[in-house]
Amino acid sequence: MVNPGLFEGYETGAFYDEMFSSPGQPRAQYTKLFQKLGSMAPEQFEERRKLADLSFLIQGITFTVYSDGRGTERLFPFDLIPRILPHSEWEHIDRGLSQRVRALNLFLQDVYGKQSILKDKKLPRWLVYSCPNFRREVIGVEVSRGIYTHICGIDLVRDSKSGDFYVLEDNVRTPSGISYVLENRLVMTRTLPDAFQACEVLPVNHYPAELSRILRSLSPRGEADAQIVLLTPGIHNSAYFEHSFLAQQMGIELVEGRDLIVDGGIVYMKTIRGLQRVDVIYRRVDDEYLDPLTFRADSVLGVPGLMGAYRAGNVALANAVGNGVADDKAIYAYVPEFIRYYLGEEPILKTVETFLCANPTDLAYVLDHLPQLVVKAVGESGGYGMLMGPTADRAKLVDFADRLRANPRNYIAQPVVGLSRVPSYDPSTGNVAGRHVDLRPYCLYDGENVTIVPGGLTRVALQPNSLVVNSSQGGGSKDTWVLRGES
Amino acid sequence: MLSRIAESLFWLARYIERAEDTARILDVNYHMLLEQSQQAYRLRWEPLIIMAGEEKLFGKLYDEVNAENVFEFLAFSEKNPSSIVQCVSKARENARTIRDRISREMWEDINGLYYTVTRFHAREEIAAGPHRFCDKIKFGAHRFHGVTDATLPHDEGWEFLRIGWSLERAEMTARLVDVQYHNLLDALPSVGAPDNHQWMAVLRSVGAYETYHRQYHSAIEPEKVAEMLILHHQHPRSIRFSASEVQAGLRAVSGSGPGAYGNEAERLAGRVVERLRYDRVSEIFKQGLHSYLDELLRMCGAIGEDIARTYFYYAVVA
Numbered sequence: 001m002v003n004p005g006l007f008e009g010y011e012t013g014a015f016y017d018e019m020f021s022s023p024g025q026p027r028a029q030y031t032k033l034f035q036k037l038g039s040m041a042p043e044q045f046e047e048r049r050k051l052a053d054l055s056f057l058i059q060g061i062t063f064t065v066y067s068d069g070r071g072t073e074r075l076f077p078f079d080l081i082p083r084i085l086p087h088s089e090w091e092h093i094d095r096g097l098s099q100r101v102r103a104l105n106l107f108l109q110d111v112y113g114k115q116s117i118l119k120d121k122k123l124p125r126w127l128v129y130s131c132p133n134f135r136r137e138v139i140g141v142e143v144s145r146g147i148y149t150h151i152c153g154i155d156l157v158r159d160s161k162s163g164d165f166y167v168l169e170d171n172v173r174t175p176s177g178i179s180y181v182l183e184n185r186l187v188m189t190r191t192l193p194d195a196f197q198a199c200e201v202l203p204v205n206h207y208p209a210e211l212s213r214i215l216r217s218l219s220p221r222g223e224a225d226a227q228i229v230l231l232t233p234g235i236h237n238s239a240y241f242e243h244s245f246l247a248q249q250m251g252i253e254l255v256e257g258r259d260l261i262v263d264g265g266i267v268y269m270k271t272i273r274g275l276q277r278v279d280v281i282y283r284r285v286d287d288e289y290l291d292p293l294t295f296r297a298d299s300v301l302g303v304p305g306l307m308g309a310y311r312a313g314n315v316a317l318a319n320a321v322g323n324g325v326a327d328d329k330a331i332y333a334y335v336p337e338f339i340r341y342y343l344g345e346e347p348i349l350k351t352v353e354t355f356l357c358a359n360p361t362d363l364a365y366v367l368d369h370l371p372q373l374v375v376k377a378v379g380e381s382g383g384y385g386m387l388m389g390p391t392a393d394r395a396k397l398v399d400f401a402d403r404l405r406a407n408p409r410n411y412i413a414q415p416v417v418g419l420s421r422v423p424s425y426d427p428s429t430g431n432v433a434g435r436h437v438d439l440r441p442y443c444l445y446d447g448e449n450v451t452i453v454p455g456g457l458t459r460v461a462l463q464p465n466s467l468v469v470n471s472s473q474g475g476g477s478k479d480t481w482v483l484r485g486e487s
Numbered sequence: 488m489l490s491r492i493a494e495s496l497f498w499l500a501r502y503i504e505r506a507e508d509t510a511r512i513l514d515v516n517y518h519m520l521l522e523q524s525q526q527a528y529r530l531r532w533e534p535l536i537i538m539a540g541e542e543k544l545f546g547k548l549y550d551e552v553n554a555e556n557v558f559e560f561l562a563f564s565e566k567n568p569s570s571i572v573q574c575v576s577k578a579r580e581n582a583r584t585i586r587d588r589i590s591r592e593m594w595e596d597i598n599g600l601y602y603t604v605t606r607f608h609a610r611e612e613i614a615a616g617p618h619r620f621c622d623k624i625k626f627g628a629h630r631f632h633g634v635t636d637a638t639l640p641h642d643e644g645w646e647f648l649r650i651g652w653s654l655e656r657a658e659m660t661a662r663l664v665d666v667q668y669h670n671l672l673d674a675l676p677s678v679g680a681p682d683n684h685q686w687m688a689v690l691r692s693v694g695a696y697e698t699y700h701r702q703y704h705s706a707i708e709p710e711k712v713a714e715m716l717i718l719h720h721q722h723p724r725s726i727r728f729s730a731s732e733v734q735a736g737l738r739a740v741s742g743s744g745p746g747a748y749g750n751e752a753e754r755l756a757g758r759v760v761e762r763l764r765y766d767r768v769s770e771i772f773k774q775g776l777h778s779y780l781d782e783l784l785r786m787c788g789a790i791g792e793d794i795a796r797t798y799f800y801y802a803v804v805a
Contacts, residue, residue, distance in 0.1 A: 059591075060583070060598045235584050248587035259489050261801075270490045272643070272740070272798045 005038045006045055006432055007423065013434050016160040016420040018083055029086040029483055036195035037081065042430055049080050049425060052191045061183055063238045063471060077476030078184060079424045080191065083437060083458040084199070090454060090482040093156065093165060093441065096349030098450035099339060101152050101443045104172060104326045106342040107335075108148035112139050112322060122341050123334050127358070130409050131331065132379045133173075133324020135287060137294055141311050141321075144218040145447045148320040151175060151211065152443040153456075156349070160418035166350045168417070168438065170327040170335070173319060174284050177457045178207060178442045179242035180477050182249075184457075188479040200484040202454035207442065208249035210453075211282075214446045215250075218316035219279040227276060229253045229269065231260070231283040233301045243284050257285070262305030267315045280316045287321050329378040329412045330356050353415055357408040366413040367404065370397050373413040375404070388467065390416055419467055422478065424460055436461045438469050439480065455480030492588050493647045494799040495581040500651030502578035503597075506571045507628035508659040511692045512538065513561055513571075514621035517554065519688035531685070532557045534666045539569055555613050562620060563609040571624055575604045590638035593631070600627040646736045650794065653732035658787050660693060660726050664716050665780040668709065683707050689716075693724040713776065714768035726783060727763035733790065734760050740798075752793035759786050 012020050019030045026034040037045070053075065056062075062073040085093075110117050111128060118125045128134055153175030155168040185204055189196050212228070219226035232243035234256050247254035259269050260278065268275035283290065289299040294307040309315045325331060333354040336347045355362040355373075366373060370389050377385030387400045404411050421434035441456030458478040459469035469475040512535060520531060532552045536545045539561060548566060549556040564570045579601040586594045603623055612620045632652075639645050667689050686707045690696040695715060702719075703711050719725040734756040741749035748754040771779045 057602065058595050058599055060586070060594065235580070240583075244583075244587040253489060254585075254587045255489065256491070259491055270801050272488050272490055272493050 006040060006042060006425075007034070007038055010423055010432055011434070013421065014160070015418055015434065015436070016158055016163050017434060018158070018420055018422045018437070019081075020423075029084045032198045033082070033084065033195055036192075036198060045080070045425070046427075046430065048191050049427065052078060052080060052187050055187050055190070056183070059183070061180075061241055063241065076180060076471055077462055078187065079435075079460055079462070079476055079478045080188075081423050081425060081432070082188065082479045082481045083422050083439070083455075084481045084483065085455065087483050087485060089165075092348070094452050094454075096165075096167075096347070097154055097441060097443050097452055099343065099345060099348050100154060100167065100170070100335065101149055101445050101450045103335065103338040103342050104152065104170065105147065105149045105445060107338045108320065108323060108326055109146055110342070111325060112141065117338070117341060120341075122337055123331075127330060127334075127356075128325060130358075131325050131328045133287070133322070133328060135322035135324075137307065138311075138320075138322045142313065143320045144220065144313070144316040147214075147218070147318075147445060147447045148172075148323055149326070149443075149445050150214055150218075150318040150320075152445070153177060153440045154443060156439045156441070157417050158420035158439075160420055163420075164350055165439075166352050166417060167335075168352060169329060169332060171440075172323045172327045174286065175440070175442070176239040176242050176284075177440055177459075177477075178453075179245040181442070181453065181455070181457050181480070182207065183245075184477060184479040196481075199481060201481040202484055204453040204455060207444075207453045208246060210444050210451050211246070212250040212252070214444055215252075215280050215282055215318060217446065218318065220313055220316060221277075221279050226279045227253075227269075228280040228282065229255045229260075229278050231255055231257070231281050231285055231303075233257075233285050233289070237284075239284065246282075252282070257299075257301045257303050260303045260306070262303060262309050265305075265309050265312045265314050267303065267306065267309050278315060280318065282318050287324065290317075290321065324379065329354075329376050330358065330409070333412070352417060355413040357404050357411040357413065362413075363404065363408050366411075367401055370401060370413075372416065374416050375400055375411055375413045377410055378412060379410070386468070388416070416467070419461075419469075422458070422460065424462065424478075426462075433464065435464075436467050436469065437478070454482035488643055490799050490801065492585050492644070494795070495585045496588075496644055496647040497651040497794070497799075499578050499581040499585075499597075500648040501655040502574045502581065503628050503631050504652040504655040505569060505659065506574035506578070506624055508656065508663075509539070509561055509569070509571050509574070510617075510621040510624035510628075511694070512663065513558065513617050514625075515688045515692040517558070517617050519684055519691075520554070535561060538662050538666045539567070540662075541567060541569065558613055558617050559609060562612070562617065563607075571620075572604050575601055575624070575627075588644060590634070592634050592638045596627075596630055596634050600624075600631070603627070643740050646739045647798075650733055650736035650740075653729045653736065654787060654791060656724060657726050657729035657733065658784060660716055660724055660729065661780045661784050661787070663689065663692065664713055664726075665777055665784075668713060668776055686712050693722075695719075695722055695724060698722050710768055710772065713771070717771065717780075718763055718766065718768060720764075727760070730756065730759045730763060730787075737794070750793065750797045752790050752797055755786055755790045755793065759783065759790075 010023065012023055019026055021027050056075050056078060063076055117123050118128065149172045153171040156165045157168045158165050181204055215228050216223045216226050230243055230247040230252055232240060232254060244254055253269065255269055261268050261270060267278040269278050285301050288295040289301045291302045291304060291306040292299045293304050310317055333356060336351055339345055339347045355366050357363045357366055373389045375387040387396065419436040419438060422437050423432045424435040425432050437458050437460045439456055439458050441452050444451045458480045459475050460478055461467060461469045462476045463474055516535060532554065535557055536542050544567060545560055560567055560570065562571045567573065579597050582589060582594055582597045607620055635648060686709060687696060690699050690712060693716065699715055702715065715722065715725065717726050720727055722728055737753045737756055741753060743749040743753060748757055
């Protein structure tokens, strides 16, 4: 008989619980972890947890929040109890994501090229042209090796009713978070080595090497001499840690806009030995800040003339410019159609039913059912510009209804997905309780194959009953384990 | 190497050095003054403020020059850009912008020092006296040098670190000798004989007390102390040694051979080193210690500016 210890009195509640099929009864993939953690005294667990926290602090794995005008560094809360996926389930996800990434890439090639999907009327032209992140400036630009979506972070959630995974949204511009996947794993193997070893978990640390290989393949001057850089907005960006982490892991230069200069359509960086040509830029600066001559003129983060060099094919950018049209939350409703249209396949992963407020009938339905729906602004990310109908007060509902009527194209609505939960430790009470999670796997596309490191970032809403997992809204993360074999 | 990275390395090293030097001076002076009378107490805190070059700012912030105020000002004040806490914070900011280029151990060490320093409660520390705090800084800096030496490739990035801390050290020692010498000989004529305790403190603050005794086998004499701190060819905190390090670093970056120079900074560094090699302490005093050190300080300033012009800044060429 296993001593329930840490999990004593744990309630699975009304939601799908990733760890327990019923109270005290762990699912197959969690059996070994349950034995290891269950036999641990709460004090011992608390001690390990503090060790993990200290390790994040000393390594400076923090993100910056802006609330008082002065950025403060915060730890991204890490929960020690991992999220575990059995191998077979991961294979299903992996196939589904690969399919989706290939379809998104084909869509971007098409929408900035021949636009056959618009001509065949499978996607309304007005929806594309009204998208704030559709960039007319890159229509007809030939991108290196036809790749737009080098790196995608696709958010999945498990619906508590069906127990199935759904795609919640695509992030194909500059998705962040992979550094937490890699660092969480490192801290996890140091903090709970015995449990980790017992479970036989698939490794994740080949991500930087794979990304580096793809970036190198984009070089207009051939791979041998390729000078690759990572362009960051700088130290004040909330994802700065990740930028410097990835640059170091890949052994490439981390540059800011002021380190680069364009001369004669060629991009150079300023070194102590003079100017040096740059071939590939892994840019973590948004489209509209990339080049003040093409996009926002007030941007000081970009490089004047960069778009000219890009159009001329003298420098490659990853991800491509203009990807925002593909992860627009209204376009999301058409991705299953992209899969059928471009690949001739049926979508493997389910998507959430989506109401486009731009359609008058949809808008009428949404306004009638606001308290049951989630409303999202189409171009936002990070949990900003969102309405959670069931928990919103009257004033907020009225406010959102006005906003929907004023600018319907800017909003979509979806039924609330009852996110699954994973047991999580609450340091303020010392108890373990179920908390809602999502999953963001990171997909790398080299033009032929999609590589996905097993698992991804499990984000967890640490506030009781909260369904919002974004770090800027009080979310944390967990290590995600995909098991090597069946168990 | 990106110009911006070279610049950050240079300043990272300078700030760590400045924090260490300030901590050393503060610590030693404080303990030396414990043995003195109340009268001397007031007099001898002033040189520390002069050394930091912040008399005006100090006057604006405090009514009185006393141990508590000087300690707070030099160690913790957010308004003093050269306070120890400010130096460590700026060192960390520089390290953060180049953390992909320094070793993980270096970053964790500097980050750890930052958290140590910012978690000290100024009031409690001031009540407890500066030793514990200054010791942390000193050992933090030593650890930084050790970790850097042991984990960072000794490539051009390392040379910019060496140039940074050596240039800062040369300037700090020059200011220390200048200010203390005149404080002791001019400002306290009534004391008569040179104050040995104060000179011991000066030597201790640069960790040169033992070396002095091995070198001179004599009582502490102001001229010999000055000779040692300015001209000693092996003591790591003497001006001559530090200037040689600056020169060696600059040559390693540019590849200039002995006797040659590739840029203005190297030419000036060469001139400083040669002067310090062949000048005698008696000649220095003949010229006047203050004017001699002032010249050295001005040349150090010019070296810093020329390094920036040569390696860090890009003139906009149309």
